[in-house]
Amino acid sequence: MHQWFLQVKSQFHQSLILCLLLCGSVLAQKQLDTRYLEWEKKLNSSPDEVLQILDRSLPQAQNNNYQLAQHHYLYSQAYIALTYPDKALTHAELGLKAIDKQQFPWLYHKIQIAKVIALDYVGDPQQALPIANQVLTWARQKKDLWLLVEALSARGHIYNAMSLSVNALNDFQEAYQLVPKHGGEINQADIAADIALVYEYRSEDELSVPFFKEAVDYHRENNSFLELSVALYGLGRANKNLGNLDLSQQQLEESARLARKVKDYQGEAYALKELAGMAYKQGKTEEAIQMLKTTHQTFTTSNNKFMLLDTNYSLSRIYLSEGKIKLAEQFWLQAKKYLDPEAMPLQSIGIDELQAKILASKGEYEAAYNKLLETVSKKQKIYTESSIKKLNQFRTQFDLNNKEKENAVLQHENEMQAHRLADQATERQLTNWLIIASFTSTLLLAFIVLRSRKNRLKFEYMAQHDALTNMSNRSYCIKQIKQQLEIHHNNSLLLAMLDLDHFKHINDHYGHAVGDEVLIQFSRIFLSHFDQNVITGRFGGEEFLLAMSYGDQHQLKRSLEQFKESLLERINIAHIPDLKVTFSAGISRCRGINDLDKAIHRADMAMYSAKANGRNQIILHREITQ
Template identity: 25%
Template sequence: MRLLTLIRTACLFLAVAILTVAGTVRAADPRPTETASTPHPAQTYIDRAAAAVRARPEDSVRDTQAALKILANQPNADLEIRARLLLCDHLSERDKAAAEAEVAKARALLPRATRRGLEAGVLNCEGTILETVSENARARELYEQAVAVATRAQDDEMLAASLFARGYLLGLQGQYATGLADLKRGQALYEELDLPHHSLTALNGIAILYNRMGDYAQARYMYDQALKVQREAGMYREQGVTLHNLGRAHENLREWDAAQAAFQESYDINRQLNYPRGEAYALRGLAAVKNAKGDPNGALQTLEQAMVLQRQTPDARLNAQIQLARGVALHRLRQLPASAEALQAALGVFRQADSLSELRATYGELAAVLSDMGDWREGYAHLLNAQETSERMFRNQVDQRFATLKVEFDTAAKEKENALLVRENNANQLALAEGQRARNWQRAVIVLTVVLIVLLGILAWHQWRSTRRMRTLAMTDELTGVPNRRAVLTRLAPLLRQPNPPSCAMLIIDIDHFKSINDQHGHAEGDEALKAVARELREDVHEPAFIGRLGGEEFVVAIPGADYDRAYRLAERFRESVMSIDTRRWLNDRRITVSIGLTMAKSTGDTPSTMLQRADAALYDAKRAGRNCVKVQLPAPESEAPAPMKPGQVEFA
């Protein structure tokens, strides 16, 4: 994950610098002795503050505050708006209320400003504040207004900054084609203005879009090239941003050592700059590397530092990214409730921002955590959400790539059309060339469409397989491998609802003194006891009978078509089979016994729930009778007289 608005903020700061370098604008209320050729005394401080944004932000703030002190005595609306915008952008990622106060002061000065394009800067800064707290829909509306204002004012500097802000947000929302068009247009404006550092910032924004579109190698190359120029130009703060973005590209490529190096250098730079937000982002990256390298404890320690720093900024998305990394680390440490809580917190923010890549990762991790907690239903629901989000990302990336190709094709066609008008003598040849090129594009689009259909088919097949696998998991007890309570009751309920249901017996089988096995021998030995009993019962239960685990040390067996005598004989056989289990390997001082509760289904109107209640009551009778025995509780009409003792029946104390 990249720093959400850092590059776009730097771009806006640079746009303010362009305004100041372009020439001193006379204030609406100049002093009588001031002339057009005499720069305002605050001008130097604002120029220096705008330049320091890319190197040392604290120096930029100091110079801005010095300029405001001068402007208090020698007012100039344009210069004061620029100073307020510098402070606003600095505060937007540190103190939301203070940033809003600077916006309000700048907006109040707009009626006295001579440069109408400055209104676009105010709108951009308002959007920055909203984007930092993940209110992306409102931020986008403000960026749209900023583009319109800058266009009307014919202010190319502010238009480039507004296009950058809008393009970056569009890329964040997955609208890569339109976002790329904005960023390329902003870059072209900077090049026309001969501002190479500004153009480089726009190029970094383009690299971010490539990273989001899945072209990580291309993004990595662009960041490497940008970093070289930034080092040569002394753009210290920009290096911290680019290094973080480079680390994310390496992270996406699973190049963990390179990612660690980039994040560590970004952290060192941001720490020297006393920039908590940048430090927190870099620490999140280092924690992600530790998670990937199998060090969840180290990841949690790193994330604790990041959380302390994050509290100094209103950046909601940063907090969500930290919570996602915490959830992963806690999952690895089997701290499942805490992991689920952290992931749920991250999920809310990512949903609001509609950040598909992070949503996919959070849904997938949360599905695994909930499944490990035994909540198969909720885990399955989140797995479906992860698959749906992944499919949305895939379709969006393909659609946006097609849209990007179309924009490039339309642009190229327009340029060719203009060339035809200029060179009429070559019209026919150029028309033929364009026709051939169009056919080539059409063939390319057809091929890509076929590839897309095939890929979507593969995706659908994988989703079908995952659905089947999750349904099987949802109906199976993970420890013993036998069906779970849901599976048994789902199968039994239709049998009891038949107009003339067959006779049916139910047994609840409980391992005696199971808690003492766990206490004396440990949970691992207790698990072995459960598995051994499950294996023995599974070998003795044959269709149409079926078995399941109710939970804990209890198993249930349903025997459709069995009468009372057969059911009782089977219960005794199960009890004796369990006693025959050889436990010397792992329980050398005892053998396993079970208590069994038996009931029969009523001829009409019985349900799985009522049968479970009767069988459970019979089981408690067996426990009270000393365990290791079979007890019976029949339905009310049949239980007025006690069930006769079967020949040879023995109750064990």
């Protein structure tokens, strides 16, 4: 691959010299004009200055369509650098209108890449993907190295936005191998930042950190302040998720300073948004609110709908925690205005849950209850679809494994046939060989059947149990409850919904590894506390479900109280001795299969009431109704 790169680079230089000798106009078809190349180099350090230059020189460019197309291309790149995707898309389309594809194919495809990047930023990857594929095909045919790398990078971001992380990594890794470590129009540090983003999207922060560091070190060495700001932002977020809070704060603060230095106010706003969350967790509420309001103004200027939704949501939650209900409701309404429920299902659930909390704070418990019922249904649909997707992946892998085994058997049989034909003269040896081979095949087939059965049982278990805690998952738990109701001829049973208190704080303050350990220890103690006749399972996140076919609600409440007390002594995180884990629970009675969904809702509502009353308590649903 490196030799191919050197060959292409040499051919490029030879073509450049030939073009200079033959015709100056042909050169314009293969790269940007000299002044546009100089302005393009300024994008990494002074995108705002490039915009000013373009504004001043626009009247002159309008006299020549080729120059006008280059003008709009640089406009698009500058607005992308400053995170104004709508303006970037507009100028990319204006550039394409100004250029003749047949006469200037290279510049046409160059502007197409700018359009792909802008479409990615505005949240339309479906429209961008076929355009990226067209540019890739053209660049491969023409062996245009730099255009190929740009197209691979652009398509990688599209794949990442479409949750096709494997495809994204393939494109980025191919681009990484094509470019030099240093120098060149694009180098490995640029692609390293792209690879890091894929790992960040997959919540694999430890894998993202080395690639972010590679980008940070290179851009710091070359004083590429804009790119350095972006790479520091990614590195700061990764360290925040890994629990390296002091280091994360330093990196995010430097990112904000550098973005402000190059007048990338969008980049500064992104960094401030992260810093605001950290300030709030440190108890600096007013400082966090002020930073969020600053970012709100910036995102409003650029009409950044995703971040406006996020910022308004954060402000609403902070004001709600401070007891300022009117302000919380005001920013909740603003957040909802930017919500696209179809494209943002998880954000839609978050908005609904926040509304329920606001309603409960206003004393409108029935409305809050109804809103929570809606979110339960939405969550169930999302979890079901996710489980089906994972199960299909397991089935596909299972089928591939079996196919490989079948091929191995066929290959073995073919080899056996070849030996038989070659050794016809030694009939006795052949007979012995066939006996041995037949016995071997029988053992192999028996092994395949046994392994297939073992794999099937393994996949069934995985489909029915939560991977982290090994407890029954939501769907299998519901199935067990229905079976229990049928065994007892549809008689009633008791249900309890448990939710760990302040679990998000544990994740945010100590890291997800500690949060996972808390869930594992809680589940182990939960299972050991109740006998085998009690159905238990992880309902989702930090929520757990219990079903019991004997006793009354008060007995179950006493048993849960005993379990709650034992948690304080038995949960032990080695490096956090003062960590105390509590839960809130709600209890209801289910009066048959037809009442199951409503009974779960009643238990959930009682649990929510326990949360609203101060947490670390157990409430019967009938106590709420009374």
